[in-house]
Amino acid sequence: MSNLIDDDPRIIEFDVRTDEMLVNMGPQHPSTHGVLRLVLRTDGEIVSETEPHIGYLHRCAEKIGENVSPRQWIPYTDRLDYLAAMNMNLGWALTVEKLMRHEVGEKARHLRVLIAELNRIGSHLVGMGAYGLDLGTFSPFLYAFREREKILDLFEEACGARLTYSYITCGGATADLPPGWLQKCEAFLDQFEPIIKEYHALLTTNAIFVKRTAGIGVLSREMAIDYGCSGPVLRGSGVDQDMRRDGESIYTGMYDGYAFEVAVQKDGRYPRDHSYPSVPKEAVLGDCWHRFFVRMLEVVQSMDLVRQAIDRYAACKEPLGEPMKLAEKLPVGDAYLETEAPKGQMGFYVVGNGTSIPWRVRARSSSFSNLSVTHELCRGCLIADVPAIVGSLDIVMGEIDR
Amino acid sequence: MAEFLIGLGLPGWLAWSIAALVSAVLLLNVIAGGALVFIWAERKIAARIQDRLGPTRTGGRFGWLQSLADGIKLLAKEDLMPEGADGLLFRLAPYVSFCASFCAFIALPFAFDVVGQRLNVAVFFVVAVLGLEVFGVILAGYASASKWSLFGAMREAAQVVSYEVPLGMCVVVPVMLAGTMDLVTIGEKQAGWMSNWYLFHDPFTFVIFWVYVTCAVASVNRAPFDLAEAESELVAGFHTEYSGLRWSFFFMAEYGSMFLVSALAAVLFLGGWNGPVPVAQLVGLSEGTGDSAAYFVRLLGLGNLIAKATLGVLLMMWIRWTLPRLRIDQVMTTCLKYCTPIAAVMFAGAMFWQLFLPGGLLPGWSRPAGEIREGWLEGPGGLPAAHPTTSGHNVGVAATDPSDSSGLATRSPR
Numbered sequence: 012m013s014n015l016i017d018d019d020p021r022i023i024e025f026d027v028r029t030d031e032m033l034v035n036m037g038p039q040h041p042s043t044h045g046v047l048r049l050v051l052r053t054d055g056e057i058v059s060e061t062e063p064h065i066g067y068l069h070r071c072a073e074k075i076g077e078n079v080s081p082r083q084w085i086p087y088t089d090r091l092d093y094l095a096a097m098n099m100n101l102g103w104a105l106t107v108e109k110l111m112r113h114e115v116g117e118k119a120r121h122l123r124v125l126i127a128e129l130n131r132i133g134s135h136l137v138g139m140g141a142y143g144l145d146l147g148t149f150s151p152f153l154y155a156f157r158e159r160e161k162i163l164d165l166f167e168e169a170c171g172a173r174l175t176y177s178y179i180t181c182g183g184a185t186a187d188l189p190p191g192w193l194q195k196c197e198a199f200l201d202q203f204e205p206i207i208k209e210y211h212a213l214l215t216t217n218a219i220f221v222k223r224t225a226g227i228g229v230l231s232r233e234m235a236i237d238y239g240c241s242g243p244v245l246r247g248s249g250v251d252q253d254m255r256r257d258g259e260s261i262y263t264g265m266y267d268g269y270a271f272e273v274a275v276q277k278d279g280r281y282p283r284d285h286s287y288p289s290v291p292k293e294a295v296l297g298d299c300w301h302r303f304f305v306r307m308l309e310v311v312q313s314m315d316l317v318r319q320a321i322d323r324y325a326a327c328k329e330p331l332g333e334p335m336k337l338a339e340k341l342p343v344g345d346a347y348l349e350t351e352a353p354k355g356q357m358g359f360y361v362v363g364n365g366t367s368i369p370w371r372v373r374a375r376s377s378s379f380s381n382l383s384v385t386h387e388l389c390r391g392c393l394i395a396d397v398p399a400i401v402g403s404l405d406i407v408m409g410e411i412d413r
Numbered sequence: 414m415a416e417f418l419i420g421l422g423l424p425g426w427l428a429w430s431i432a433a434l435v436s437a438v439l440l441l442n443v444i445a446g447g448a449l450v451f452i453w454a455e456r457k458i459a460a461r462i463q464d465r466l467g468p469t470r471t472g473g474r475f476g477w478l479q480s481l482a483d484g485i486k487l488l489a490k491e492d493l494m495p496e497g498a499d500g501l502l503f504r505l506a507p508y509v510s511f512c513a514s515f516c517a518f519i520a521l522p523f524a525f526d527v528v529g530q531r532l533n534v535a536v537f538f539v540v541a542v543l544g545l546e547v548f549g550v551i552l553a554g555y556a557s558a559s560k561w562s563l564f565g566a567m568r569e570a571a572q573v574v575s576y577e578v579p580l581g582m583c584v585v586v587p588v589m590l591a592g593t594m595d596l597v598t599i600g601e602k603q604a605g606w607m608s609n610w611y612l613f614h615d616p617f618t619f620v621i622f623w624v625y626v627t628c629a630v631a632s633v634n635r636a637p638f639d640l641a642e643a644e645s646e647l648v649a650g651f652h653t654e655y656s657g658l659r660w661s662f663f664f665m666a667e668y669g670s671m672f673l674v675s676a677l678a679a680v681l682f683l684g685g686w687n688g689p690v691p692v693a694q695l696v697g698l699s700e701g702t703g704d705s706a707a708y709f710v711r712l713l714g715l716g717n718l719i720a721k722a723t724l725g726v727l728l729m730m731w732i733r734w735t736l737p738r739l740r741i742d743q744v745m746t747t748c749l750k751y752c753t754p755i756a757a758v759m760f761a762g763a764m765f766w767q768l769f770l771p772g773g774l775l776p777g778w779s780r781p782a783g784e785i786r787e788g789w790l791e792g793p794g795g796l797p798a799a800h801p802t803t804s805g806h807n808v809g810v811a812a813t814d815p816s817d818s819s820g821l822a823t824r825s826p827r
Contacts, residue, residue, distance in 0.1 A: 042646065144645060153464060153465065217736070393742065395738075
């Protein structure tokens with residue numbers, strides 16, 4: 012045995028405390044959502060310590076961004092959160108537009124809302140289905156993918172791609188929607204709406220599901236803020252923050268005139284909670300159940316936004332307009348913008364130096380911050396709770412490792 | 414069969430060995446063939462539940478050869494063993510599991526007298542031998558030199574040993590009602606109409622049947638109690654390190670046990686090989702005699718039992734593809750806080766019922782089946798007045814010729 016292993020304090024400690032066992036959960040494990048590696052210190056079934064190890068999916072995306080022009084980096088943003096590539100495109104496009112003080116036309120604005128919210132539904136469907144998988148039920152996963160498939164079909168028709176769209180781009184979008192697309196989208200929403208009840212029956216209100224998620228992994232309001240959590244993880248803890256409402260004006264301006272309520276529990280009630288199953292008694296604000304439920308509410312919220320966007324988009328008669336040139340020169344200066352991606356607040360930072368290639372590109376991913384609470388939430392839980400907690404954070408390794 | 418061979422002039426030891434071998438091979442084929450069918454069925458059912466098609470190509474229209482193709486694939490796979498594994502135990506484990514599942518079939522009656530070996534302690538034997546399956550799992554978990562396997566084995570040990578307690582209590586109730594541990598006799602006593610099934614004997618047996626279902630699902634490690642191989646937590650649990658044929662032995666053992674506990678439920682609670690309507694008896698056939706008609710009735714019973722057991726297996730599949738998995742502490746809570754007390758109370762209830770209301774609330778609702786058969790065997794001359802309700806069952810059945818051979822049960826025309 013080499014000295015390196017001998018000197019590892021963890022091994023020495025492990026040798027002494029014989030009732031403890033170090034277990035590597037991942038990077039090849041069915042429920043770590045990609046290539047996350049969790050080192051668990053276990054005593055029988057009880058996990059006393061969890062340490063996430065990341066970096067298995069690192070592709071130097073940010074560094075690549077400093078060698079290509081902003082529009083050329085759009086395909087790389089697709090691969091950050093590959094389940095919500097449209098939202099990633101949007102975040103980067105808006106950041107570059109903020110740096111260049113460029114404002115897109117009315118039609119492009121509504122198109123972006125429409126596409127981004129549709130992608131949010133798709134992302135939350137994967138999050139919901141995969142969460143069921145983490146808890147050991149397979150069918151909801153396929154029910155979720157069945158519906159997501161229809162969203163992907165719509166995207167394919169709009170931009171030709173099913174996963175990495177590069178559709179929304181700096182200065183607008185690469186192409187206008189094809190004729191008849193809006194009707195198909197509306198038809199999808201109409202048939203999708205009643206299916207949400209099925210999801211609630213299979214998961215949200217399922218007795219075993221509630222037993223597995225209610226009161227598990229409680230993330231307090233303060234801790235959520237301290238760790239910089241965002242998105243459904245933050246709102247699941249009862250913090251009323253949504254960048255679509257509270258963000259910078261260049262982003263919130265996109266949602267001007269749209270009616271939506273932030274999916275967060277206020278005074279013990281969720282908005283419009285008469286139409287959803289009620290919160291089970293066992294559930295504590297900030298637990299896995301609430302994080303899951305916030306996502307389910309956001310699906311309905313996004314459907315509502317998509318419907319509003321369809322009407323507004325259809326009302327715009329002017330052409331969509333051309334996006335920026337591929338090698339448009341960036342002004343000297345920097346810009347940082349956070350947008351509300353499905354997983355949380357996705358921030359992009361760009362520094363221009365007068366050439367078409369940015370001098371600095373950085374991304375702030377929500378999954379990274381959300382993952383950082385794992386060791387707090389998994390302290391003293393059972394092994395079966397680890398996938399339940401990590402799954403409820405709904406992380407995507409693509410944006411953590413960048 | 415052994416007697417037949419001895420009659421041909423074979424020495425006794427050879428005749429018995431051949432008879433045993435034939436029974437064993439038959440049973441082995443029941444398990445292997447059953448596993449093939451059930452694996453195929455599970456894939457199709459899972460697919461249908463999930464809006465998919467499942468296998469459609471292999472072997473024609475419905476992909477019915479898929480399990481066979483899988484089996485060939487498993488045979489052809491490399492036999493892997495992790496470094497640091499305990500070779501002997503690692504190789505032994507799948508066979509221990511499979512043998513336990515297989516041996517329990519020996520005492521399981523598929524129809525009247527269609528049983529590998531009729532035992533007077535059959536119930537005890539089946540439950541005890543089935544419990545041995547856990548040894549294979551623990552061996553596999555220990556010998557694999559994998560932490561995930563060890564977790565799976567520990568869970569299985571804790572879970573199966575705990576669930577043996579309420580399972581045993583559930584099984585004792587039909588034994589108490591029948592007054593015997595012989596599964597063939599227990600099945601016989603439920604002959605006749607559906608109301609004779611022990612499920613409908615009294616309210617306590619009805620409840621305890623559902624406790625039995627819960628415990629049976631847990632003791633064969635099916636969802637939502639499949640903690641030993643919880644794929645989202647333990648990769649694949651105790652069989653993480655297994656591949657190829659060894660893995661398929663675990664798989665066959667699982668499906669064998671599934672069928673076994675379902676068949677046991679059928680024999681103990683659902684009338685065994687007796688259909689809901691005693692068709693054969695109504696047309697005047699008996700399974701107890703030795704002629705060809707009796708064999709036909711037994712074949713019918715065989716179909717009955719297999720249908721009931723298959724229903725049980727399908728129920729388990731349905732549950733598996735619907736529900737999330739419980740956590741280990743919740744599994745133990747379900748056993749110790751719910752199943753065991755309920756089973757104990759129901760056992761006591763059934764005991765008092767048997768003591769104070771042996772005939773049931775409604776006279777004639779639940780009678781030992783022997784009465785019916787005895788009534789039919791009266792022959793010409795009518796039914797004894799002691800069984801007034803028996804005649805009611807016979808109304809509407811075409812009269813058989815009273816001069817029919819006495820070997821077949823006859824009854825008087827009315």
